Amino acid sequence: MSQPSSTAGVTVRTPRPGPIRAVVFDLDGVVVDSSAVMREAFSIAYAEVVGAGPAPFDEYNKHMGRYFPDIMRLMGLPLEMEEPFVRESYRLAHRVPLFPGVRETLEALHERGVRMAIATGKSGPRARSLLDLLGVLSLFDHVIGSDEVPRPKPAPDIVLRALDLLGIPPQQAMMVGDAVTDLTSGRDAGVTTVATTWHGGDVAALLAAAPDLVAHKPEELLTHCPARA
Numbered sequence: 001m002s003q004p005s006s007t008a009g010v011t012v013r014t015p016r017p018g019p020i021r022a023v024v025f026d027l028d029g030v031v032v033d034s035s036a037v038m039r040e041a042f043s044i045a046y047a048e049v050v051g052a053g054p055a056p057f058d059e060y061n062k063h064m065g066r067y068f069p070d071i072m073r074l075m076g077l078p079l080e081m082e083e084p085f086v087r088e089s090y091r092l093a094h095r096v097p098l099f100p101g102v103r104e105t106l107e108a109l110h111e112r113g114v115r116m117a118i119a120t121g122k123s124g125p126r127a128r129s130l131l132d133l134l135g136v137l138s139l140f141d142h143v144i145g146s147d148e149v150p151r152p153k154p155a156p157d158i159v160l161r162a163l164d165l166l167g168i169p170p171q172q173a174m175m176v177g178d179a180v181t182d183l184t185s186g187r188d189a190g191v192t193t194v195a196t197t198w199h200g201g202d203v204a205a206l207l208a209a210a211p212d213l214v215a216h217k218p219e220e221l222l223t224h225c226p227a228r229a
Helices: 035-049 057-062 068-075 079-091 102-111 124-133 157-166 180-189 203-208 218-224
Strands: 004-007 010-013 022-025 115-120 142-145 173-177 192-196 213-215
Touching (some): 022 157, 035 079, 057 068, 068 079, 079 124, 102 115, 102 218, 115 124, 115 157, 124 142, 142 157, 173 180, 173 218, 180 203, 192 203, 192 218, 213 218
Parallel strands (some): 022 115, 022 173, 115 142, 173 192, 192 213
Antiparallel strands (some): 004 010
């Protein structure tokens, strides 16, 4: 059984022994810096479907990592907001950058023979389109959206699906995410969980969820995925 250690005054579990042969990434807030575009798309969708007034994006942001229709249900907002939200997300996709250091980290992991997948709250087609636009789609073995599994995060289905496609057991995989839903999904799938802090969100809530590891920069992931001898 793993032993606890301390990070920023919060108990964090020590990860199980490696080697790590696969990394499953969340997309928004981990690989891509999409917050500004999502805020704009959400505001437009809210104005079209609900009407005038400030769009409650801050509340939406608290549910990040979940599938958009599930967030609408949790917030009591019309499911009809999905169509304009997706439309605007596609229209604005060219303004979504990779986080600094992500491309280099993905390329290094790829060179080391580490298998990689995306497990995202987005739909699969939208996630693949965005990664293709950014020129990194080919670095991932699989990209799985919440519309492609029976139960989206925080259920473990999407991580388990990734592991099944990758052919890697949970003991040799990590789930990297910026939301508690990512950590819950990864933990219930039996993988090592990694909380990221470079998104600038609610880091305290992430640490309180007791991830196995905390990464403050993308390149720190390389420490746990050494090159094969």
